[in-house]
Amino acid sequence: MHRGATTGRRFVAPPGRAELAAARLFAVGGTVLALIAIGLGLVLSRFRQEPITLDGPLPWFFADLIFIAAVGAMAPRLGLTALRMLSGVGAAGFVVVVSGVAAQALHAPTDSSLVPWAAATFGAPLVAALVAVGLPGAWLVATVSLVGAQLVRELSGLRSAGFWANDAQSLMTGLTLGFIGAIVLDISRRLDAAAAERSLAAESASRERGRLTARARAAALVHDEVLAALNLAASPLPLPPERVAAQASRARTLLAGLASGDESGEAAQFVQRIADDTRELCPEARFTTTRADGWEALQLTAQAAAALRAAARQALANSARHAGDGAARAVAIHWGAASVTVRVSDDGAGFDPKGVPQSRLGTRVSIVQRMRDAGGLARVASSPGAGTEVLLGWPCNAQAGEWIAAAAPSHPVTAPTHAEAAGRAGAGFEGRFAGQADAQVRDSAAGTRSYVEDDDGVAPSPRLLRLGLPVIAVAFCATQLVAAWAAAAAARTTASPDALGSTAQWMPFVVLATVFVGSEVLRRGRDPRPNDRRVAALIGVLTTATAVGAATAPFTFADMWFAVSGALIYAALAFRGRAGAALAGGGALLAVIVAAGLVQGAAPLTIVMVAARPVIIVGLSAALAFAVESMQRRAAMLHARALRDAEQLAWWAGRRAELASRGAQVHSLVDPTLAQLASGAQATPQLQRQCLALEGQLRDDIRAGRLAAEPLAAAAARARARGVDVVLLDDRDGPIEEAHAGDLNVDLGTLLARMAAALDLAEQHAVGRVLPVGRSRAVSLTIDGRPIDLVAATPQNH
């Protein structure tokens, strides 16, 4: 996979918006669950006529639930770390209270049915644990809760097979919803990473674009300088030789910088001038330069360069005059991506800036005002005996301001070194965005197989799936078996010898087998996203299992265990891209439950109690599956953009390299001649023709395209050496392939040879062109104002 690698920089995705949003949402969900639990507890207390007393363990449960509810209520204002810590406290509180209740039951069994109920009500603490420490925490809370509750019941003589069925399904619900929640958090984390990757890619791309633009501009300016030098050297006009030599020398310096591919000619020249000034005014001063990443993007304007240089000269002169003999002086230039800064410092006598009378304008005008006028900024810091530091920055932007502000106000020694400043400017993220999950997780008994296979989306971490799916699968088999067994056992104890009673003893195992058939229908599909037929079969099997079970079991929470089984399989279906179908199946499930309840004449409250858990499981998983899908779509989009940015970056970098190599070519071509001019060589006719020929060749490099080939290139050089003004232009985008009426069936090589022959006869000027697409000819040549017939290869007569 290409993710992460394309940006070419190492980084860690910082905790981002999506993860925080998901954690906050869960915490709010925890509040809702806690309030429901509190309300239900109060209702049950009245319903079962078991008042809540302050000396019992119940207030501790309520206190913990209130704490979790409060954390969720504050969640929108909390950061991720605080939210995790407070949620962790809430979850740990629940584990401590359950453990305490179980330990207490060893000594003094409770007769309250509310205590094991409260210990088994793990919804809110599970969500809190999920937010705090993820899946292991959530599973720990569910396990401790149910083991504790069961222990309390056993020790207090409240045991019943019905509780076993209920707790098994509770455990499975907790494991499944915890797992789904962990996946949502994990995906949200990955979405943040994708967003970070995208923004980094965009940033790198735009930096590269800046570099290219800067370099292209530098190349063009250097080209301009070189052409000017050659042009003027070739001019028949009487120009002062020293001016021509100076122009040639300037062109050489800039061209050498461009050809090195490393130093912008402009930057090199600026640095060179400051170095010269330093040597002249403070010969013993230490001179250093540093550059930050992306420095090429900065173009120093002529005005700013002049202001910086003049201000630096003034500072150097002041230091030489006032700092005293033996003072250590330093000049440092820092070339950043968005600003240039120059520091002139010494450890000499120093002065008290406040003691300088307002009437003395020296520093204020020559340094501070000058920089301000050029759009820069300057700060002069000094104190008697502690030396002087002058900081100059341009332009007056955040980077320069920060750099200057970071320096100590009056003590030059403590100012950050330029290398440090450069390091800060160039510092990127550290570490590495963990490679994306490629692994495709295959099987699980519950049917949650590789629900994400979109290579360009975000898959949940393979570790999470590797850890979670087998546990879910095994737990599903085990808890369903326990639930079926418990239901059968309950039927045995209460069995009447009638048909229904004996049927109730073995029927749970039939229903269990049907439920397993359902999970296999989902699991065995080749496509991770089941097709309509498979979905219909699944809904059919599960609805049948529920209907058969409901027809043969008493309508109680424990005996209707299979409603939860079906809901859990629909949860897996939702996460296989069929959330809508899962909701439909859940609807069928609900209809069967309600119908069975009405037929058996169950109390409305009992119907609600039995239906609540399957409805919550299916509804919640469908909602979370939708959320995950949307996050994955967004991550895929971000990733595609990051990829596009990376491609652009590569293109820009390539163009920049091309420009650099072109700089090197131009350098090797013209430098010997420029050197000759710079040395003040006399303008002999031969040198002038040489300059003309080079100037023409440089132009041809840019515009002649296919015409800059032999034998035409040599003929053009000969013509220029004779003083002929030759212009060669390739104005065609695309190949020359189709036949042309004018130069039909004549290949380019032959045409070039004919053009070369004709060019040798030119006396004053010649224009050769590759014509744009769609013309009657491929090329044209005009010699001394007359078009040449290249098919006949003879000048036309008029």
Add this chain to the structure above:
Amino acid sequence: MQVGRIAVVDDHGLVALALETLLAREADLEFARHDTSAAPVVRRPLDVDVVVLDLQLRDGSTPAANVEALRAWGAQVLVLTSGENPYLVREASQTGALGIVRKSAPSDVLLAALRSAVRGEQVLSTEWASAVDADPRMTSAPLTDRERQVLELYASGVGAKTVAAELFVSENTVNDHLRRIRSIYQQLGRPAGTKVELYQRGIEDGFVPPPSRG
């Protein structure tokens, strides 16, 4: 005889010096002054007829803005190019400049261009014609076949007189065609609706040579 006063805006003092030397020999043309930016030139009262403007200035200004400022000041503008970058030539062609001349053009060509500019006449050059002729946008421009023929011949370095002979029309007709082509091209405008296009234009204006062909 009225003397045409010429100012130069160019980064290189030496270019101005060369032009000054050249003009010193001509009775009807006079060198006025040189500057490296257009801004200081237009701050003075109008005292020149033609400003010779370098396409690429280091002060960060654009050719279009410079031409506009100089035209608003009241001077005619003749643009000098050195690298034959067709993008820049096209941009300059759409300004109010009278024409485009290559720096390396022979002195007589430059002097003729200056004299035309002093008279306020369009200066049509091979550089201009080839850049316009090769502009893909011209394929959809409302040009007649005859105008396309004129443009192609002129862009190939054939002078107006020879073009006229080739096409059996008068030289005046050829010049009329060229003037109309020029005005159509000026109206073509440059689409720059989106940020991307603006950026691409920036690259063009940032003086990227056209992609190498091979």
